[in-house]
Amino acid sequence: MNVASLCHGTRSSVVFQIMILLLGGSGYIGQAFHTELHRRSLEFLSLSRADVDYTRFGDMVAVLKRTKPSFVINSAGYTGKPNVDACELHRADTLMGNVLFPQTIAQACEATGVPWGHVSSGCIYAGAKIVDKGVTRTEADLMKPDVAALVARDPSCVQGFVETDQPNFSFRRPPCSFYSASKALAEEVLAGFEGLFVWRLRIPFDEFDGPRNYLSKIQRYSKVYENINSISHRGEFARACLSLWEKRAPFGVYNMTNPGWTTTRKVVDHARDILGLRREFEFWADDEEFYRLAAKTPRSNCVLDGTKLLATGVMMRPVEEALEDALRQWKPQSSQTSNL
Ligand SMILES: NC(=O)c1ccc[n+]([C@@H]2O[C@H](COP(=O)([O-])OP(=O)(O)OC[C@H]3O[C@@H](n4cnc5c(N)ncnc54)[C@H](OP(=O)(O)O)[C@@H]3O)[C@@H](O)[C@H]2O)c1
Numbered sequence: 462m463n464v465a466s467l468c469h470g471t472r473s474s475v476v477f478q479i480m481i482l483l484l485g486g487s488g489y490i491g492q493a494f495h496t497e498l499h500r501r502s503l504e505f506l507s508l509s510r511a512d513v514d515y516t517r518f519g520d521m522v523a524v525l526k527r528t529k530p531s532f533v534i535n536s537a538g539y540t541g542k543p544n545v546d547a548c549e550l551h552r553a554d555t556l557m558g559n560v561l562f563p564q565t566i567a568q569a570c571e572a573t574g575v576p577w578g579h580v581s582s583g584c585i586y587a588g589a590k591i592v593d594k595g596v597t598r599t600e601a602d603l604m605k606p607d608v609a610a611l612v613a614r615d616p617s618c619v620q621g622f623v624e625t626d627q628p629n630f631s632f633r634r635p636p637c638s639f640y641s642a643s644k645a646l647a648e649e650v651l652a653g654f655e656g657l658f659v660w661r662l663r664i665p666f667d668e669f670d671g672p673r674n675y676l677s678k679i680q681r682y683s684k685v686y687e688n689i690n691s692i693s694h695r696g697e698f699a700r701a702c703l704s705l706w707e708k709r710a711p712f713g714v715y716n717m718t719n720p721g722w723t724t725t726r727k728v729v730d731h732a733r734d735i736l737g738l739r740r741e742f743e744f745w746a747d748d749e750e751f752y753r754l755a756a757k758t759p760r761s762n763c764v765l766d767g768t769k770l771l772a773t774g775v776m777m778r779p780v781e782e783a784l785e786d787a788l789r790q791w792k793p794q795s796s797q798t799s800n801l
Pocket residue numbers: 484485486487488489490491508509510511516536537538539540554557558559562580581582583644662663664665673
């Protein structure tokens with residue numbers, strides 16, 4: 462492998478000791494890291510499996526020894542296309558990409574003493590914590606009529622899951638999707654290693670119209686599914702991940718969502734108002750109809766608490782602000798060159 466030929470940073474007289482190694486840079490989230498690394502003029506090497514099979518322990522260790530990165534970003538993984546239902550059919554690939562592969566990186570980074578960050582997901586949870594008459598309980602289904610009524614009356618009763626809460630949408634706590642369960646299992650495996658960040662991303666969106674963007678998906682669904690969620694602006698997510706590393710924040714698990722939560726209905730309303738959409742949006746009547754006609758495996762809908770991230774001094778904008786801004790800056794697919 463000709464390592465120098467793979468360097469995409471702006472400082473081409475390469476000092477490998479300050480170099481960052483990006484895995485999965487060809488993917489939707491990897492592209493956001495690409496953009497942010499460029500913006501910061503950081504030297505980095507973006508590896509694709511087409512260049513070197515970084516999923517193999519021996520190859521990974523060889524790359525680490527040769528390039529001596531100061532930090533590794535793992536944005537690679539198996540998400541299922543066009544959606545997580547595909548992971549139900551491709552279970553071996555899902556486990557390989559989301560569990561065995563992160564474990565391999567952990568072992569390779571441990572063997573070479575390189576710190577790293579792993580893109581996990583908030584989809585290991587269902588629901589939120591609800592504070593009702595001074596008592597806090599976990600509700601996995603925020604659309605249950607009594608819970609929805611409570612939330613409508615007092616939105617402040619919703620509290621997000623914190624990093625130390627056990628996943629409740631996982632192999633240990635079914636029902637769940639195979640995809641979510643694989644992400645939860647990876648976190649369990651990685652908990653045995655030191656020197657890494659676990660960054661929990663959730664429903665990425667931004668102003669770039671495209672098949673992976675939540676705001677595009679909402680506009681293209683024939684019918685939409687009402688629920689309550691925390692979500693992550695894709696660019697802000699990558700920025701915040703890198704800031705944690707640059708600030709030398711303590712390693713560990715971080716919820717990386719824009720503070721707060723939103724509902725599908727609010728997103729639709731904002732999209733209609735700001736983009737001037739004329740279409741009427743139809744909603745699935747209930748879960749029964751949604752799962753009978755549109756989805757195969759259970760979907761995670763959840764709220765995450767971002768206090769731990771904010772306490773490090775790394776900010777993400779409140780969710781409403783980030784959403785509105787993305788819609789105001791909206792770049793339809795036809796006007797873009799890059800639309801992963
Ligand atoms: N997109 C979301 O909605 C979302 C939400 C929460 C969390 N995440 C997590 O974010 C990470 C990146 O997701 P993404 O949406 O960017 O996925 P993506 O667009 O499918 O890109 C993933 C990249 O990972 C690499 N890869 C390495 N091993 C793989 C394997 N066994 N199977 C498939 N791809 C593999 C591929 O790059 P090369 O072949 O070039 O190496 C691929 O381009 C994943 O860990 C995912 O679980 C995503």
